[in-house]
Amino acid sequence: MHRLYENEDITVFWDSDKCRHAKVCVHQSPAVFNKDNRPWINISGAPTAEIWKTVSQCPSGALTCIYNHDIRIMFDESRQCALAYDGDAEVGECCYESSSDGSGSETVWTIVHTGVRPDHENKGIAKRLVFKVAEEAEKRKVKIVPVCSYAAKVLEK
Numbered sequence: 001m002h003r004l005y006e007n008e009d010i011t012v013f014w015d016s017d018k019c020r021h022a023k024v025c026v027h028q029s030p031a032v033f034n035k036d037n038r039p040w041i042n043i044s045g046a047p048t049a050e051i052w053k054t055v056s057q058c059p060s061g062a063l064t065c066i067y068n069h070d071i072r073i074m075f076d077e078s079r080q081c082a083l084a085y086d087g088d089a090e091v092g093e094c095c096y097e098s099s100s101d102g103s104g105s106e107t108v109w110t111i112v113h114t115g116v117r118p119d120h121e122n123k124g125i126a127k128r129l130v131f132k133v134a135e136e137a138e139k140r141k142v143k144i145v146p147v148c149s150y151a152a153k154v155l156e157k
């Protein structure tokens with residue numbers, strides 16, 4: 001499962017397949033990381049500095065985080081993309097093609113492209129975009145097939 005949690009400053013990524021349940025996060029920041037809550041991460045539960053420090057101590061890599069650099073990530077189902085905005089300007093996208101698996105019973109989102117404008121590279125935007133598409137697919141119980149090599153790397157188990 002892929003989820004992202006955003007406050008004004010940072011985005012926390014959660015990849016459940018990598019979690020070893022060591023509970024470092026739960027002990028370090030119990031107001032943020034609580035397995036009994038849904039969602040289990042409350043990004044408003046502690047100052048950003050505390051959350052960053054806790055995430056950096058996750059031993060498995062299940063939790064990671066980056067600064068937002070004032071870039072907003074939006075999901076646009078009509079365009080089959082997650083989009084990154086700097087103010088009103090689009091600066092990145094992760095796009096998929098929706099199809100049936102052939103039997104007609106399962107929908108598949110094939111991630112075909114992830115791109116960020118050159119002047120916005122190295123800000124973690126592409127990872128946020130891929131996680132956004134994955135999160136939306138998983139919420140709809142849609143299978144993800146990452147043809148885009150960057151997306152495949154981000155989502156590899």
Ligand code: SF4
Pocket residue numbers: 018019020021022023024025026057058059060061062063
């Ligand atoms: S610290 Fe990391 S590995 Fe441990 S429970 Fe939290 S997310 Fe899982």
